[in-house]
Amino acid sequence: MTILVLIIYFFYSSWLQDSYALERMKMVEKQIKARGVVSESVLNAMRTVPRHEFVPPDRAKYAYNDYPLAIGYGQTISQPYIVAYMTEALNLEKEDVILEVGTGSGYQAAVLAELVKEVHTIEIIRPLGERAKVTLSALGYKNVHVYIGDGYNGIKSKAPFDAIMVTAGAEKVPPPLIEQLNEGGRMIIPVGTVNDVQYLLLIKKNKGKITRKTLLPVRFVPFTREKE
Numbered sequence: 315m316t317i318l319v320l321i322i323y324f325f326y327s328s329w330l331q332d333s334y335a336l337e338r339m340k341m342v343e344k345q346i347k348a349r350g351v352v353s354e355s356v357l358n359a360m361r362t363v364p365r366h367e368f369v370p371p372d373r374a375k376y377a378y379n380d381y382p383l384a385i386g387y388g389q390t391i392s393q394p395y396i397v398a399y400m401t402e403a404l405n406l407e408k409e410d411v412i413l414e415v416g417t418g419s420g421y422q423a424a425v426l427a428e429l430v431k432e433v434h435t436i437e438i439i440r441p442l443g444e445r446a447k448v449t450l451s452a453l454g455y456k457n458v459h460v461y462i463g464d465g466y467n468g469i470k471s472k473a474p475f476d477a478i479m480v481t482a483g484a485e486k487v488p489p490p491l492i493e494q495l496n497e498g499g500r501m502i503i504p505v506g507t508v509n510d511v512q513y514l515l516l517i518k519k520n521k522g523k524i525t526r527k528t529l530l531p532v533r534f535v536p537f538t539r540e541k542e
């Protein structure tokens with residue numbers, strides 16, 4: 315009897331994995347390629363990372379749908395297209411060392427980890443950061459380092475960063491993050507009024523000079539601060 319249950323479970327779970335893989339391929343074609351993301355390495359990362367492992371189990375069946383999902387503590391995992399779009403905008407290279415502010419579920423960090431040498435990611439809500447750590451290590455990501463704290467100040471001991479991604483909507487670009495960008499570095503960050511529309515800004519540092527470009531309108535959860 316037990317053996318029969320185990321056999322059924324085995325076939326059920328491998329069928330489930332396959333069906334998630336299939337959904338992931340469809341997600342990339344219909345939501346991401348169709349909207350203009352062209353980087354093959356980014357598309358492959360989106361085909362690889364098991365997004366359903368990063369959402370609460372009762373929401374796994376919605377993981378590949380075309381919208382953000384709640385991950386607890388009032389926070390969300392971004393819509394797949396936005397994850398891919400922001401990743402592509404950073405023009406990442408294999409040897410890059412990068413910072414993400416707003417670990418959340420850890421999903422975006424995993425996508426980044428497929429593309430670069432080292433990802434440092436910081437989360438202000440401890441239980442979320444701790445859970446992301448467990449998820450990422452269970453999936454075998456060894457090049458992601460999760461920190462708990464206020465990402466406003468970046469991570470000085472690991473700076474400079476070739477790229478920085480902020481996944482919470484800030485009112486202003488935190489100056490320490492600009493400071494911690496490497497020469498030739500890129501940063502993408504949603505900036506705007508709290509609980510209203512924000513714009514993704516792409517910031518570049520070249521020969522010490524900072525340039526900014528406004529990209530898409532977006533809506534992110536607020537960038538919060540630790541009490542001083």
Ligand code: SAH
Pocket residue numbers: 389390391392415416417418419420421422423436437438439442463464465466481482535536537538539540
């Ligand atoms: N990148 C995430 C989505 C994050 S939602 C993912 O792939 O799942 C934004 C996250 O930013 C939330 O978890 C929120 O708690 C966190 N956050 C907000 N302000 C922060 C700050 N100052 N420092 C670090 N994390 C912050």
